[in-house]
Amino acid sequence: QKEVEQNSGPLSVPEGAIASLNCTYSDRGSQSFFWYRQYSGKSPELIMSIYSNGDKEDGRFTAQLNKASQYVSLLIRDSQPSDSATYLCAVNWNAGNNRKLIWGLGTSLAVNP
């Protein structure tokens, strides 16, 4: 059974601080890793994707992947109140034409002004 685990939170940080979100996954065969943001009642919105070990930066967001530890994280620098949302970690098992995403429950982030 392939699993993706996240701390459900809530994670509360002050405005301007760094928010650190973590995710672990069970299957070493995983190939693609995604962070989505979801506002209440809305659909997941892609924030970052990462495929190789190391860091990937995009604006205020940095994704980190460690395949040996089966761990992926998301750092949000200079957090803003508009970043308050649930952050979903999703992992793709790519087997031929089967490319489903397996999801974590999400971490709720609250950025306090």
Add this chain to the structure above:
Amino acid sequence: EPEVTQTPSHQVTQMGQEVILRCVPISNHLYFYWYRQILGQKVEFLVSFYNNEISEKSEIFDDQFSVERPDGSNFTLKIRSTKLEDSAMYFCASTGEVRTDTQYFGPGTRLTVL
């Protein structure tokens, strides 16, 4: 910017009725998906579709469910004889990026079964 669209945004139905949820994937995408999210729970994979056929389906996707791409643009999810526990947000997604597999999501249909 191209986007995935879904209709209706909210569907209310009586238990036992059939519903059809509609999606228009991004036009040059090749892979299509349905996911659902029960309130407060994880997003769950239902089915993937490629080359006009189902490529994978989850245990949730039983005989009650079916998918169709009737006209080369629309992608539909039919739920026959709806049950109370089918109440959820249903998301359609598509990807055309074979190497990176980034999936783009529609806004979702909220299905309420009474």
